[in-house]
Amino acid sequence: MLCIEVLVEEPSAEAALKSLLPKLLGSRARHKIINFGSKSKLLKVLGQRLAAYAARINKGENLRIIVLVDRDQDDCQDLKNKLEVIAVQAGLTTKSNPDAQGQFMVVNRIVIEELESWFIGDIQALRRSFSSLPSISPTSSPFRNPDNGGSWEALHRFLKKHGIYKSSYPKIEAARKIASQMNINENRSPSFQCFKAGIEALLSQENENLN
Template identity: 50%
Template sequence: MLEKLIVFVEEYSMEAALQQLLPKLLGDIEFQIIRFQCKDALLKCAPDRLQGYAAWLPESWRILVLVDRDDDDCVVLKSELEGMAAAAGLQTKSAVGQGEGFQVANRVAIEELEAWFFGDWEAVRAAYPRVPATVPEKAGFRDPDAIAGGTWEAMERVLKKAGYFGTGLRKLELARSVAAHMVIQRNRSRSFQAFARAVGAALA
């Protein structure tokens, strides 16, 4: 039985989104979000953090490491994360497959957090009602994880066109506003569903 989930994230907006999303996934189970200054800082510091946890991590605790793909190769990035956990002596979800007993799950958000928001457009519209309902039907937006030219930039363009964020996208405000309205089961982003499944596996 899961008693606590520890989540490593790379920046403020993911932390803000997860503060809203994790209670929807975990119910009353305790969680702790450890935020690093940026992706490079997470990748640099995570090995030592994981090594520290390996010495005392209770059996009922799990660690979730969550990073953006950005321009990295997803397979290479995931392999780097897996290697960190293995070097610390921690069992990863990928290593044990469908079996039980993993301690760390590594997940890559493709391409950025904003892909998750494109995956639940109803939540975006609940927070920003003037954005068109038809955006997910348009070419280039049908697959939230394959939006070209930068996901947050695409979100900024859509929101500006609807009359929001005229001086530039405020990512922290966006994350808090949209995540509050998100419904786990309806999200079309594959990377979001992989994240949700990892949390679900920790609960199992």
Template identity: 40%
Template sequence: MHIEFLVEESSTATALKFIVPKIIGDIHTFEVHNFGNKNSLLKRLPERMKTYASFIPDDWRIVILVDEDRANCQELKKKLCDASSVVTTKKGNIVLHRIVVEELESWFIGDVAAIRAEYEKIPVSLSQQAKFRNPDAIKGGTWEELDKILKKYGYETGLQKIDFAQKVSPHMDVENNQSRSFQVFRDGLRRIIT
């Protein structure tokens, strides 16, 4: 099985390179296509899906992954599904649409042990603090919150997204992440390849 991932930015592409094999094993191949930003992905998605519909083999799957960014989830999902309908009409249920609530950083906050593997000053108790028990419910942006946490505990450069993804993703425990949107992504990915 081969999986094509369509993502909106570099830190997501970086994270997926580490966490996808942990979720589905090494027997599957995958490629991550980074569109640079959400607007570019959404604009180019219909044409990209038409191209896939014209050639995609039966053992390929497509995963579209975007950040919620405080958008209306139902409207965003409808845009993704509408753009993908050309593939699903022709090939069946081979496209997985997933929205990261609210941003990729909620997946990192959902695994404090992975963060601490590289940023040891972050307290073990972070995930027990009321604000961080449900990473997907953090208000005001998970990027901003993670940046504040890093600075608070002495990491003066704050959150450098790609560097952070490169360092923390290899340590992530895909079975025990507290982010519900991560769990939905993980389970959906496993389901689409079976």
């Protein structure tokens, strides 16, 4: 069975994906999440890590990789290009740079601007997670455009206004709590839908190879 390894930059992304990946993959693939502890650490070792994956794939292992990082203050296109170059230099094809048959081993995805954009994109998940929240208008800020930036601060301000996480915002706890309630088919965050589409592309490619 196909195994998808997802490389993430920090613990809250790992916490969220522990809930989200089973929903996204079902029984179609196995998965493993690898948390590097920081974006700088992930980017520093990514080339070496991907080269090791290339060696394993060349030996016949049915393995694909997703690299998931926050945009933060980076230019999105510059960051994506950097990830693509690292993968190609490691000897791996990507969804943006497939081989002649359209096959690829790596999907690079960027959260715009931070993981909390995905949570802002699912209003009902927030209300299921925090029963004290009132009805939320999708046209109100920050829900009108989930990927608009300043995600975790915007989410914390909203929750704090309603008596939740009054002092600090516990990113790992919140990620675990909210992600467990998310509906993968109704999220309004474009970067979440892009992440989902990348997974579906990997799975579709695997099905074609089996037929």
